[in-house]
Amino acid sequence: MSHKILHKVLHDICAQYDNNQHRMMDVLLDVQRCLKCIDGEAMNHIASLLGCTRIEVEGVVSFYSFFSDTPKGNISIYLCDDIIDRQAGLKKNAKAFEDALGICFGQTTPDGEFSLDYTPCIGMSDQAPAAMVNDIILPNLTPESIHLFIQALRAGTAPEDLDGVLGDGNNAHDLLRSQVHNNIQVRGDVLLCEVGEDAGLHKSLSLAPADIIEQIVASDLRGYGGAGFSTGDKWGFATATQDTERYVFCNADEGEPGTFKDRVLLTERPDLLIEGMTIAGRAIGSEYGLIYLRGEYVYLKPWLEHVLEARRQKGVLGKDIGGLKGFDFDIRIQMGAGAYICGEESAMISSCEGLPGEPKTRPPFPTEKGYFGHPTIVNNVETFCHVARIMDRGARWFHAIGTSASSGTKLLSICGDCSKPGVYEVPYGISVQELLEMSGAKDICAVQVGGPSGHLIARNEFNRKICFEDLPTGGSIMVFASTRNILEIVDYFLEFFVDESCGFCTPCRVGNVFLKERIGKIRKGHAVPEDIDYLKELSNTIIKTSRCGLGQTSPNPVLSSLNNFPLVYSALVNENEDGLDTNFNIQDALEESRHLAKHRSYIYDPDFGEG
């Protein structure tokens, strides 16, 4: 591409966002989509258009997985690589892609048509193996279907027109036409049952903002994104500030491996979500809402834009909402670009400001100083949906569901070794055993509750309950059959944290690499008892000194497997009887010298001279 055309493309893209540096994410997403690459020259030019430095642009480009400074294909394929996909036959699918395209992962075909990469969990664990092809999702892949898809793409079929079974519900809507399935297995009494249209919003309009917050407090609603913070209290903190420019952010980043329930809500209950956000706007006195949608869910964007526009037309979003003079509230969608850490609320705010997704220093908390220093409440998709229902049916109704410290129902994403993976809306307090029975999971040896940073529990704990007082979860429930290798699971989770750490603070950036290295040593059977102490001490340092929730929980797979599966470790750990350094492996070391010297060792290669 000539400089002139390049500059014109960049100029037009930046102009669309008023050359505003804070819209960096949108600018870069468009540039990547348009040019398939954001190289040094493009970065230089974007910097001059946005009035910032090239290194600032580069900092953002190099932070997010879906930006690339080398050319990606016109069709970029990201195959989902998580533990569920690995167990569902990732290897043969990966090979099918490589064979069909004639390239390896990380490469682009010489004609520039295709690029092939891995990406962590894309929120499709109930229909694994799955891949992203440009903006769309292809679930339930097999080597045969992969060959057919590539053939069709080669013949000029657009990814969105590829043959396949359309999904159920709104997935089949004209704006989506997606092959993704909802797999709703159990509809509970709060979100997935029939819900009244804007019933909660209309009731809220007759209430004073403080009374809305009071109802939310009375319902004991706790955030559904994982931490379980009181939603009413959070809103109260934001309202207590002097600053009246306030923001309502919806966390639709859903990056926790094994979670996909927000995807189903965004597909089937977008009105309820936006209704809940609008009620929040009224409650905290905010005019601006933002939905941070993970890059992997970009196929949902036209659908959500459509719902937003329909609501504006109906007068339940935008100006004078519901006829209430002066109640203005509107919402914009901010796309992510492949970074799990952006699910952390302050990192999400950084990303929305056009920065790398790095968490911010706390205090101050976002409720006090968030988006551009203004009070910002961040809530999960499911939390906002519950808000709308509570305002319709009342705090007492909601409070009566669930357990004493965990009110309401919870959407669980169940996946792995079960016959009915999918979304289950169940009251808090349900036991793991009940979930296994519901989902048709047999001969299960381990269940990971709450994603990689949660708990890996063994059979003797299957009577434990899903709720904040026992086993909390953002929604991810992965079930593993007795044939599965526990340490492979732990190893994968550590790999995930190593890849997704933002790298800002020392313990998380470096410590997780060391944890993974030592689990690798144990898997190879080289470990000694001291390695177990090492893992525990290192975990303690990472947990205690990391700056945000990622590092503060990333050693959990190690600690909970050590706790609940001690036999797995003891089977692989041997006393170091000769006292030699077990980190040192003579064969590994020799491999390098064999290469350099181009011959083998007389002493250590027993069959020397035979080959």
Added chain:
Amino acid sequence: MSTAKTLTFTIDGKTIQAAPGQTIMQAADEAGFYIPRLCDIEGLRHQGSCRVCTVKVNGRTTSSCTQPAEQDQIVESETEEVLNLRRDLVRMLFHEGNHLCPICEASGNCELQAMAYRLNITQPTKFPYQQPVRSLDASHPDIALDTNRCIRCGRCIRASQDVDGKGVFGYVGRGVHRSVGVNGDNLADTNVDITDKAIAPETCPVGCIIRKGVGFTVPIGEREFDLMIIGADIEGKSDD
């Protein structure tokens, strides 16, 4: 500091006065109580990334360079538990990069090395060496950049942005790949100048930013931390 010191809290039992808005570290410094640090340096905004300044506040660990001082806080700093956490962090930084003290120009002036001595880390540690392969940028006539020793403290980045008003340096990459990059193809391609605060000897705590032509003017053995334990200047202060 002009604001009145109206707050009182304790560090390891010692009473410390603080002005509202001060961090625990600032208040401690003024009281002559040194808390180890690498990414924080007077005159630059706090970043809170190295975590070497970790303390326990009312039983919870946090970074003292960012945590505001509060009335009646109970801060633990020199306990064996906290010291062990700091030791692990300093070890991690050693193992993440390539730190060959005996042949390093910064030896004796290096804060990482000095911190290791202060924390009694004197031998190879339990962690594996990462031995990364990082390139050297010698493109500029006056300055060389050897990121083999970089500990990602970001002091050069903040100095260039906030003091020099330039933005010569910045972070690139994520996770283990996070590193310090320059605003251009290489240093010569930037508007960096030898007189920048970002290039001043006190800015880089290790030996990453090298001023050409001035190496070894002070012989090893007579350098800053050859003569004084790191933090001793602060510990010599008294709060009056």
